[in-house]
Amino acid sequence: MSDAVSNLASLLFLGFLLGIRHATDADHVVAIATIVSRQHNLRGSAMIGAVWGIGHTLTILVVGGAIILFGVVIPPRLGLAMEFGVGIMLILLGVLTLTGMGGVIRQAASLIQEPQGRSPHSRDHVHAHGDYVHRHARSGGGDEHGHREDETPLAWLDARFRGLVLYRWLRPLAVGIVHGLAGSAAVALLVLTLVHDPVWAMAYLLLFGAGTIGGMMVITAGLSAPFAFTSSSLPRFNLRLRVVSGLISFVFGVFLIYEIGFADGGLFTDAPSWQPR
Numbered sequence: 001m002s003d004a005v006s007n008l009a010s011l012l013f014l015g016f017l018l019g020i021r022h023a024t025d026a027d028h029v030v031a032i033a034t035i036v037s038r039q040h041n042l043r044g045s046a047m048i049g050a051v052w053g054i055g056h057t058l059t060i061l062v063v064g065g066a067i068i069l070f071g072v073v074i075p076p077r078l079g080l081a082m083e084f085g086v087g088i089m090l091i092l093l094g095v096l097t098l099t100g101m102g103g104v105i106r107q108a109a110s111l112i113q114e115p116q117g118r119s120p121h122s123r124d125h126v127h128a129h130g131d132y133v134h135r136h137a138r139s140g141g142g143d144e145h146g147h148r149e150d151e152t153p154l155a156w157l158d159a160r161f162r163g164l165v166l167y168r169w170l171r172p173l174a175v176g177i178v179h180g181l182a183g184s185a186a187v188a189l190l191v192l193t194l195v196h197d198p199v200w201a202m203a204y205l206l207l208f209g210a211g212t213i214g215g216m217m218v219i220t221a222g223l224s225a226p227f228a229f230t231s232s233s234l235p236r237f238n239l240r241l242r243v244v245s246g247l248i249s250f251v252f253g254v255f256l257i258y259e260i261g262f263a264d265g266g267l268f269t270d271a272p273s274w275q276p277r
Helices: 001-020 026-036 040-072 076-098 102-112 151-162 165-194 200-233 234-262
Strands: 124-129 131-136
Touching: 001 165, 001 200, 026 040, 026 076, 026 165, 026 200, 026 234, 040 076, 040 165, 040 200, 076 165, 076 234, 200 234
Parallel strands: none
Antiparallel strands: 124 131
16 A cells, blocks of 8 residues: 555656656747747746746646546547647747837848938837837937827736736736647646546646646746846847747747648648647
8 A cells, every 4th residue: 555655656746747847848938938038027937937837737637637537539630739729829929029020120220320311310210118119200309209108009908907917917828728738638648548546647737737837937037037137238139039039939830830730740631640749
């Protein structure tokens, strides 16, 4: 009896360690790096990682629990579709990050040479209000903005939804849920091969989720360090980092869509092949 309990305890600890390792999967790191590229402090980034992990764990518990407790079978096409959703999400994250970044190039060019026939105070410039980057002409009096700080789309959203707790954390939570959909079946099927008691299997999933949350908190804090340290001291370099993170997310998402939809997975073929991983 003691040996059985010891073996189960070791298995649960293994689930915790696998959860930490699971947080380092390439698609997870790319997605979270795109999100934390806009963070200016390590604590906020770590909290984003925790929210991502919570969303991921919730999905694993729901889908994984259905497989373990009720014997739900995931059809290959559905499994591939869940993983395909991760690719689409990475592309969307990349596009959102790159939105407005094109103005950075024009801003750099304007710093090299002032257009002829225009005064220094009348030329366009690009600047940021938090996450919102936009371009407009300076005011005649030399004011860098020419508008109030609360006259931006993000300010409008903040004014109406900042009272909602989930407003700030909605994006990492949604990303974690999508990643959980893609990986929940694989985790649950792995548990079924190791643990046959449903109660212990669910405990395994809980510890796996706890490990994922902890691992992602550490990863997000580490990934956000360059963005946080350069946001005020090296703003141009910070913008370049954000552009790079957006491009990586976009390219990796396209790669996943090709692999799952047309290459190894064959989601859009007559005979899809899916192996949970």
